[in-house]
Amino acid sequence: MKKSKLSRRITWRVIGIMSFFNVLIIGAILWFVFEVSLRNSDMRGQYVVDGIEGKIESLLWAVHVGAANNRDEIERNMESPEQVFDALEREITANQFMGCFAAFEPDYFKGQGRWFEAYVYQADSARYERQQIGSSSHDYFNGPWYQKGLSLERHGLGYLTVPYFDNSVDSAIYCSYVLPIVDREGRKVGVYGVDLEYLWLNEVIGEVEKIVKREFLDDEESLQDRDGTINFSVQIIDDKGNRILGSDSLDINILKAEQEEVFGNLGMKDLKGTPYYVNFKPIPFTDWTVAVIQHRDLVFAWGGVLAVVILFCMGIGCLVIFFFTTRSIRSATKPLGFLSESAQEVAKGNFDTPLPTFKHNDEVAQLRDSFGNMQESLVKYIEELKDTTAQKATIERDLRIASDIQMGMLPTMPPKSGSIDIYASLTPAKDVGGDLFDFYSRDEKLFFCIGDVSGKGVPASLFMAVTRSIFRTVSAHESMPERIVTTMNKTIADMNKTHMFVTLFVGVLDLPSGRLYYCNAGHDAPLLIGADSGARFLACQSPSAGVSELPCDNNIPVGFRPQWQYSLQEAQITTGTTIFLFTDGLTEAMDADKAQFQMERVNNVAAQALAQQQQEPRQLINLMTEAVHQFVGDAEQSDDLTMMAVQYIRQQRDVKMQKSIKLTNDTQEVPRLNAFVEEVCQAVGFDELVTTQVKVAVEEAVVNVMKYAYPTGHRGDVTIEAAANDVHLKFTITDSGKLFDPTVLPVVDTSLSAKERKIGGLGIHIMRQNMDSINYERMDNLNVLTLRKTINNNQ
């Protein structure tokens, strides 16, 4: 269910980011609400504080003006106590004060004693009373109001005392507004004061609170909760933090700490450790401060509600967004899921799977289109690949077959027999190669060749096949290697359009005599292993004892120049010698460092084989193969590797009988010949039938010589030698006439009718058929024809 993971992932990521920002926004809003609430309450507090302070201040100004006038009047009428009293009474009536007084310094008025405080008060609505209240029990000199009053500047503001309980006239609480009295000389001589009733100030406060309640609070809210918690309160405190006015449900001590710090400062402060906020304002004319206290709940009442509403709305909003986002994302990613399923089908191998269609032409649809293109390409490429693979398989199969054909063309290794032990190996570098070797026996001669077509692989292998078949065809009717090579060259050069060429070595070894005739066409010179080095060869290189190189003319490779005449060379091969032939795949075999095997190593292995008496062809080639493999190691084979070894063991058999007869070239001598042949055959033990066969063959051979060897009319000799060992009886027919090789005449086709038969070719056919082998040699200007008949099964 991968698709749902994607949509979930996206959804959660979107939600996560949104939530993060939501939290930030909410935080900001809450902070904002918090600040606004504070600001709001601050303003409210300030407003109230300002209001109260203003009201009191204006009140006190009025008082001050009246009091100051009063005091000035007193100063003008201070001659006697009566004057003072009169002045006081005059003023109080005018100003309608509750009471006023003038207290003088000690012993100011003579005859009055130490203390003199003139006090006039309103006894009731119409009447004022006078009283001197200074006495030892009312020692006013140390009273704070007196001290304070004296310290004031004559022309400055007065001072409103803290409420005090005065029971000198009646029991009530008063505040007094005092001013200094100064005489004409400028000396402070007393204190004038006006009484203000405390309760009246309290009323002011109460009024203010009501206003506040009316203007700022709901009907639901009140200044004080049911459980006694004060929500809103106005207090007036003195400089010591004691309450002067205000509801005493509030613990005034909470203001003390703050007051120390902020006395005189404006602005709402948080009372630490309490749930209250306070606005202070000092009241002039006094040491008082008015404080408006607001409970936290009051401050944040609205804010809290607002916050909750906002949070609720945002919560709802988030849920809605979450819901729609999830749906939207899921539906957007659904196409991916469908596409993925289709792709899975295609991957299974159902290339025809139709791809889903989509409403919108967005990236998913584009992906689908791309995938569709890939699908088509895939189908096409797979078809092409099938074709290519089938072709490749065909080619490989054909190559294998070609390799088999090529290997099949090579002669099988015969077991050691007669004079010859021969072994060869060919390893192409690729499936098929350009190296060739061939050998076969005909007429007691071993025809062999080794060659190397330029290049390797299929082209070289075709050329190799052609070369080999031409060798067989040409050597069937040419016995001398230089003629074989020259004819091959002409034939191949005429059809050589691709300019390939073959290096070739052709040898014809006469088995009875050990005489080697050879022709080299640009090929590596073979080695002679185990030969008597020295005298027999023309120029012998002997790198190691018993190992020498057969001297070769280089000529040119076959296939170049159609008119080239190749040279004939001869050598005598002593018995036991192994002729070792090879292609340059041996000397140029490369190891991983591209170093070559080289001729030196070949010589060394050959010498080693000879030393170990292992120069028999199979052993020798195995040793050489081993040495090359060790040298090359894991490196890839770079060229076709071909080796052939021919060991010659001259057959020496005990000659049991030897007879000869010499005739002239006159066919009338034939009866003599036949009598000779009969005699020899009987001596060997041939029966009549075999004897007849031999007679016919020998007669045929000798008659040929008589008729054709010498020019007409010219008398010549023909010698017939008969020799027998325990294997066969041989007749050697020798003449000194012109070169005539009967073995190269075409063999007669005995299936032709009489009319078509050419009688000339019959003779060689008879010879071959009746005898086990025929062998022609031109030696020392003599034609030497040898016919052999095996003895053992013919007796």
Added chain:
Amino acid sequence: MKTTIQEKDGNMVAILEGSLDTAAAPETEKAMSPLNDVEDKDVIIDCTNLEYVSSAGLRIFLGILQKVEEKGRHVYLKGINDKVRGILTITGFINIFEFK
């Protein structure tokens, strides 16, 4: 080598006796030449006493065969021994002659 020509039962018969080798060939050929001129008769070569024949002899037989066949008649070899048979077989002549 002895050659005798006879007419017998409406056929020309050549009786050969001895060894027909190359030396005897010219003489025998001459003796048998009448067979070439035969018309309306088959030729029988009686080889009962023919000991030996070499390729020279076969050439003679062949010449006669060609001439006689041109005239639409047959040549028969009669009484060949094993040795002669062997030679005829090897050369394939055994397929082109008729025998009695």
